[in-house]
Amino acid sequence: MSSKNISMRDALHRALWEEMERDERVFVMGEEVGKWNGTHKVTRDMLDHFGPRRVKDTPISEMAIGGAAVGAAMYGLRPVAEMMTINFAFLAIDAIINHAAKVHYMFNGQFTVPLVIRAATGWGMQATATHSHMPEPIFAHFPGLYVGCPSNAGDAYGMLKAAIRDDNPVLFTETIALYPKPGPVPDDPDYIVPIGKADIKRPGKDVTIVSFARGVEWSLKAADALAKEGIECEVVDLRWLRPLDTATVFESFRKTNRCVIVEECLPHYSLGSEIAAQIQENCFDYMDAPIKRVSAMDVPLPFAKDIELAALPDEHKVIAAVKEVLG
Amino acid sequence: MAALKKETLLEWYRQMVLIRQFEDRCADLYFNSKKITGVYMHLYSGHEAVGVGALGALKETDHVITAYRDHGLALIRGVSADAIMAEMMGKRTGTSGGKGGSMHIASRQHNFWGGYAIVGGHLPLATGLALGARYNNTDEVVVSMIGDGATNNGYFHEALNMSQLWDLPNVWIIENNLVGMGTRIEDSSGQTELHKRAIAFGMKDLGRVDGQDVFKMYEAASEAVEYARKSGPVLIEALTYRYEGHGVSDKTFDKRFGDELKAWEARDPINILAHHITTKYKNMDAELEAIKAETLKVVDASVEFASNSPDPDLNDLVANVYVGRDYDVI
Known part of the structure; x- marks a missing residue:
């Protein structure tokens, strides 16, 4: 398969863009994802291209970002909600764990939550104590949620697509230090890294x-x-x-x-x-x-x-x- | 407001009586025969007019979501008493297959999106449902019940602000029964007129409504639903009172609030409606009694159905953890 060498940031951007083109139900919400072009620029140019219906800047309200994304997913949309960093996802932990991960089970399959929560993660940037976490195992503790953490551009591309296309809620974390690192990304827009495959x-x-x-x-x-x-x-x-x-x-x-x-x-x-x-x-x-x-x-x-x-x-x-x- | 038909009033009466009888039976099954078990069960008795009036203003395509005091709203929405009672008893035939219990009654086919047990946790879900309704360009509205206690946590502020920011079709109804669990409103809120919270969000404030009077609730909700369908979110505060403790663990409620309870019972929502019906129409006593007898049969049948239903099994235990994936339990 032919491929291009691009950064993990660009791979994620491309995956998200293509999925939004492919499926009208997919939309983006989060702090600074629109006019600011995304804190980590994964959502750059998306507001201009897809418009405010599908690229929604939110207030600094992690509890509501998480919870509203769950509600929209239950309704039948496929939200990709961005937590600017995983540290802020702590504020949304009830929405993620008590609601995203449990609604399908608790109501015996009546509702599904096809939701992706993207969060930048990792440390080593002098970001200090409250902004320096890699707490993925906390989230992986809970049945009902998937947790994906790519190590390179190609996997990031195929994993994000898998997460968006899946009917289960996925916490998807992106290591900030890896954003600029280049790697081969397949030219196939249906390239999928299966969920749960090492x-x-x-x-x-x-x-x-x-x-x-x-x-x-x-x-x-x-x-x-x-x-x-x-x-x-x-x-x-x-x-x-x-x-x-x-x-x-x-x-x-x-x-x-x-x-x-x-x-x-x-x-x-x-x-x-x-x-x-x-x-x-x-x-x-x-x-x-x-x-x-x-x-x-x-x-x-x-x-x-x-x-x-x-x-x-x-x-x-x-x-x-x-x-x-x-x- | 268009004149209400006699059939509508009788249907409201039927719903309110059914709720009261259902809740009384739940208490009996919990405290006496122990057929309902567990540590949580929150009864809707006293609130009937709030739910019946508010949901009476909705179309079937509209949506309802609430907290854990959810049995009554499910009944109003048309969910079968059998399935609700079966859920109360943790049976496989329950609305959630016995996996949700009293606090998590839901029915997708009735657009009843559930009871939720984390205070305020369902409020952003309501924002998200309304976002979905607007995204898909429908005319649906989402009614969310909010306990007075939930107005002081972050979910309330974040969810209502976002709802206003995006002009979403949310009807937010605070069921203010004056006590959040055991703490009175004046011991928990700087502003005890809770509808005024709307001002902070730039949201339309429909004020405080007498939640004991189903007509007043219906009138306010109708205005709210019409506004939400066309324009954006609305906040209503319904003043009401809970006849039982916060939940089954609250055993000293009568002692603490007995006098106040008596005063509220004097304005019982079912009596207010019955009085209206018997004043407006002649010779209605027998008809109202017949409705009561009919709803009692529904409750009896629900207990019979639930008692004879199978328990969930170990396959159910691990089913529906994920969509489309057998769960490999460690």
Whole structure:
């Protein structure tokens, strides 16, 4: 399939634009998505092209953005609501968890919520404590919601399309540091990355590295460096935290017998905790070493650049963890 | 307002009596025979005229959404008493298959979008429904009931502001029964005339309406619905009173509010309507009694239906978590 090298920002922009062209029910709402062209410019030029019916600037009202998007989705539209950053989604957490995720079940299937909530995520920009989170595991805790977190432009394109076309609510997070990074994006407007399908970004036989979003970049860099020392890492990009593709993780682990989990999230009750628990429950006989987690440091994030970055994972921490599980 | 037909008044009477009897039976089934279980059940007794008058102004294509005090509104909307009672008892034949319970009665086919149990949580959903109605260029309006307690949380302000900003066809009706759970309105609100909140949003304020009088409710709601259909959102405050505690856990309501309750019962909404009917038309007593007997049969039958209905099973437990995906439970 032919493809073009474009940034993740442009890939998301293109996916959203094409889906709005394809389906009249798809519309965009959120803070600054219209006249401002989107805080992260994913919705740029859309107000001019699609008009105010389909590109709706909202007040700074996250509870209402989340809740109104749920109501519009129940009615039969397919809203793509933007939370400027995931940090503000905390204000909408009731709408997302108590309503988006539960309405279908609670009323026994009478209503569906074909909703995508997009949110910029991640940290490492001196954004300080309240603006520096990667809390996706909190949202992935709840049945009824899907959580998608692309690591590159091509996946972002196919995953956002999958999310918009699905009849379930999806929290879709976009790592800010990845927005400018280019990657190949297929020229096929129906290119879909299936919901709940992980991807092996690099095959290997010695250690399984499970990661998602920006963690994949650190993992691949670490794998490159380790390959020079003769250590072959298999890098599993989960892509979706819910549904969680444990089958791919287990298959890889049963081959390598060792695992490192790399995430930008805080360590307690995180993706790492979940993957480690599931591996020991399902693959205990294949386990040759304790599972190691590389996570953010368990502190609120400070402003000062050097100490902030000290709290962030990087490829060096991944390399150290891989060596540790190899004994 | 066009003159109301006798049949309309009798239908209102039927709805109000049915609600009262249904709610009384729910209390009996909860406290005595224990056929209704759980920790939450909020009864609509006392509010009947608010719901009947307001929803009487709607077309079938219009929409209704409310909080957890939802049985009465579902009955008015035409949802069968059988299915509501079955939901109360957690049966598979219930409106939500026994998975929603008292607080989550809904019926898509009746455009009754449900009861919601997080205070204020349904208000932005109402904004979104109205957005959908406007987006699709329909003439539908969305009526949202709001408890007085919900007017003090963020959802209320965000949802109503957005509704006004986008001129959406929302009719917002505050059912002010003076007590939010156990806290009186003057202990929770700086401005106790709740309709005045409309001013802050630049929204049309239809004022405070006597929620015990179904005629006044109907009149105000008719004006509101017409306005919302053509122009944009409206706020009404209906003054009413709840005859029972906040929910079944509220066992000292009578002690705390007994005198006030007696005063409100003197203006009982069903009696007000019955008085109007018997004054306007001759020899109506027997007809009203016949309606009461008929609705009682409906309630009896609903209990019979629900009692004989199957319980949901373990397949139901994991059904409808997601659309179109078997849920792989860990």
